[in-house]
Amino acid sequence: MIEIENVHKSFGALQVLKGIDLTVQRGEVVSVIGGSGSGKSTLLTCINGLEPIDKGRIVVDGTEVHARDTDLNKLRRKIGIVFQQFNAFPHLTVLENVTLAPRKVKGMGRKDAEEIAVQQLSHVGLADKLNVYPSRLSGGQQQRMAIARALAMSPDYILFDEVTSALDPQLVGEVLDTLKLLADEGMTMICVTHEMSFARDVSDRVAFFHKGVMAEIGAPDQIFGDPQQEETRQFLSSVR
Amino acid sequence: MGNYTFQWRQAFRAFPEMLEGALVTLQISILSMLIGVTIAVLLAVGRDAKSRWLRAPATAWVEVARNTPALFQIYMAHFGLGSFGIYLSPYAALLAGIAFNNAGYLCETFRGAMRAIPGTQLRAGRSLGMGQAKAFRLIILPQMFRISFLPTTNQMIWAILMTSLGVTVGLNSDLAGVTQDLNARSFRTFEFFALAAVIYYVIAKAVMLGARLLAARLFRY
Numbered sequence: 001m002i003e004i005e006n007v008h009k010s011f012g013a014l015q016v017l018k019g020i021d022l023t024v025q026r027g028e029v030v031s032v033i034g035g036s037g038s039g040k041s042t043l044l045t046c047i048n049g050l051e052p053i054d055k056g057r058i059v060v061d062g063t064e065v066h067a068r069d070t071d072l073n074k075l076r077r078k079i080g081i082v083f084q085q086f087n088a089f090p091h092l093t094v095l096e097n098v099t100l101a102p103r104k105v106k107g108m109g110r111k112d113a114e115e116i117a118v119q120q121l122s123h124v125g126l127a128d129k130l131n132v133y134p135s136r137l138s139g140g141q142q143q144r145m146a147i148a149r150a151l152a153m154s155p156d157y158i159l160f161d162e163v164t165s166a167l168d169p170q171l172v173g174e175v176l177d178t179l180k181l182l183a184d185e186g187m188t189m190i191c192v193t194h195e196m197s198f199a200r201d202v203s204d205r206v207a208f209f210h211k212g213v214m215a216e217i218g219a220p221d222q223i224f225g226d227p228q229q230e231e232t233r234q235f236l237s238s239v240r
Numbered sequence: 241m242g243n244y245t246f247q248w249r250q251a252f253r254a255f256p257e258m259l260e261g262a263l264v265t266l267q268i269s270i271l272s273m274l275i276g277v278t279i280a281v282l283l284a285v286g287r288d289a290k291s292r293w294l295r296a297p298a299t300a301w302v303e304v305a306r307n308t309p310a311l312f313q314i315y316m317a318h319f320g321l322g323s324f325g326i327y328l329s330p331y332a333a334l335l336a337g338i339a340f341n342n343a344g345y346l347c348e349t350f351r352g353a354m355r356a357i358p359g360t361q362l363r364a365g366r367s368l369g370m371g372q373a374k375a376f377r378l379i380i381l382p383q384m385f386r387i388s389f390l391p392t393t394n395q396m397i398w399a400i401l402m403t404s405l406g407v408t409v410g411l412n413s414d415l416a417g418v419t420q421d422l423n424a425r426s427f428r429t430f431e432f433f434a435l436a437a438v439i440y441y442v443i444a445k446a447v448m449l450g451a452r453l454l455a456a457r458l459f460r461y
């Protein structure tokens with residue numbers, strides 16, 4: 001369970017998160033939508049402790065992320081994150097990209113790590129690209145590799161930050177299909193996304209962010225069919 | 241003019257002696273690169289450090305190394321340090337001077353390479369549970385190595401050529417020193433220096449070729 005309580009975060013004078021409250025249960029899929037600059041990415045990087053927070057707290061399975069004595073390297077093993085820019089490691093093959101963390105972070109042997117990597121890469125449809133370098137992959141393939149890389153650590157949660165935004169339109173589908181597959185398998189996910197139909201079809205709940213505040217949260221039918229806030233209505237009509 | 245007769249036999253007879261000198265030259269350049277690369281990594285970290293006490297000396301080193309003649313740097317190591325009671329042999333002074341020069345240039349090469357790698361690479365590593373040092377070693381360093389490989393090779397060649405400045409501090413065991421001695425004994429100036437130039441050229445070319453082959457093997461991405 002991820003519990004986010006009254007989280008505040010500023011970059012210098014700029015208040016980016018102004019008191020966010022959100023609890024995500026195991027197995028839940030929560031989509032986060034909202035205008036650019038509303039603080040969605042910042043929230044994700046606070047959840048895995050890449051960014052410090054100014055006030056409030058984030059608790060993952062009973063461990064407070066920003067507590068002094070929290071071992072972030074250990075905590076991050078159970079929270080995968082996939083970014084908009086695929087961040088493939090260019091000097092490693094697809095297989096090595098995926099085995100790197102299981103081997104060097106978890107201390108797994110090469111054979112075991114490769115077994116898991118092959119399984120995850122097959123899962124995202126890259127079984128035939130194991131020994132290829134990322135520069136030879138399309139954007140969609142690189143992003144699916146990044147998903148497999150996160151999955152290979154067997155995380156309990158995965159955070160997705162606009163994973164389709166940097167892709168050519170014809171490649172968006174293959175990545176969204178992968179996310180749907182994960183959701184169907186019961187993975188706990190927080191997906192920041194601009195794909196409204198994905199948010200509508202796949203999520204258990206949809207949160208709308210506006211200027212550092214979670215202006216509204218609810219079931220997809222309610223958010224898309226009967227938004228309660230004026231900002232939500234405006235945002236939805238602007239993206240349709 | 242015009243009445244200098246070339247006498248190559250004497251030069252060729254001295255060839256083995258010159259090759260021995262070439263080995264010393266190669267040894268000094270390799271050592272100066274090993275020392276230079278190590279210090280350059282530290283300088284690169286130091287130049288971007290938060291503490292001014294790290295930044296200032298690192299910056300001063302780089303500025304002096306890159307903007308003063310290598311000859312002066314070697315002189316300083318030999319005669320300059322002597323004024324402070326530190327006496328380096330010609331060999332050590334030459335090595336120190338070239339290593340100093342290498343470190344300054346390579347520091348900037350490494351810094352440029354580091355900047356060419358997006359910060360998101362480190363973030364991706366950290367997100368997978370790697371500590372700062374581990375992510376740097378596994379993700380940043382190998383990419384830096386590739387980006388700076390060719391400039392580092394160039395510096396190696398520059399180091400080989402710089403060793404010839406050793407004669408100015410009295411080194412007589414390297415290729416330039418041996419050549420100088422042979423010349424002083426025989427006055428076959430043109431022959432000896434031409435032969436030495438060919439040897440320098442061959443070493444430099446061989447190093448470049450070796451580096452190309454190594455790069456082709458190492459960097460397949």
Ligand SMILES: Nc1ncnc2c1ncn2[C@@H]1O[C@H](COP(=O)(O)OP(=O)(O)O)[C@@H](O)[C@H]1O
Pocket residue numbers: 011014016034035036037038039040041042043
């Ligand atoms: N590292 C940073 N330093 C300074 N400002 C930042 C940083 N990261 C994000 N911001 C600013 O915080 C605001 C929210 O950014 P972000 O969380 O990326 O929004 P979103 O993902 O919703 O588009 C933006 O105005 C952005 O410019």
Ligand SMILES: [Mg+2]
Pocket residue numbers: 040041042161162
């Ligand atoms: Mg964002």
